[in-house]
Amino acid sequence: MTTVLSSLKVIARPEIAPKPPVLGKRMKLLDKLEQQLSLAECMIEGREFEAYKERSVKDAETGERKKIRRRYIVRPWFYDSDNHYYFEVRISNKPVELQKGCPAIDVGDKAKLPEVIKVVIDAVEKGELDEQLLAPAPKIGKKASADTTAANEKASTDKPTTEKQAAKPGK
Helix, strand or coil, X not given: CCHHHHCCCCCCCXXXXXXXXXXXXXXXXXXXXXXXXHHHHHHHHCCCCCEEEEEEEECCCCCCEEXXXXXXXXXXXXXXXXXXXXXXXXECCEECCCECCECEEEEECHXXXXXXXXXXXXXXXXXXXXXHHHCCCCCCCHHHHHHHHHHHHHHHHHCCCCHHHHHCCCC
8 A cells, every 4th residue: 555645534425414405595695685785886876787697608710618798687676666765575586575465675765775785685694584585486377377277176176065965975
């Protein structure tokens, strides 16, 4: 045996416990909130907000892969009504109800917007929105309405309509 390898401490591979899925979702939401914070600060200062993603592109002539920065649009999660601002936390581009039936946060003046977003960031870091992060996304579109219609029809056909029908075995 070689003396170089014997100087190292060799062990069996340790089992690494998987991270809970809420951590990844929390980090993703924090990134989006940081973007919203930057967007709000740029709006207050009168600057244009720019967000970029790095994308790998294959050069047609040389065949090399190059990374390019591509600009993309970030939609604000805040809006105003007669210069009174509101903020909504969004997950999967849908507003999250922070309280039952109340998805919007009343901000007031636009100068308070960064302060409110920082409070929301602190709440997410402490895990106060974990329940909303883990909730399944609501189905939308034709398939969702077809699924609910089919479920309602099945439920209505499974139940006997009267006691006499319930007492009689199937004919």
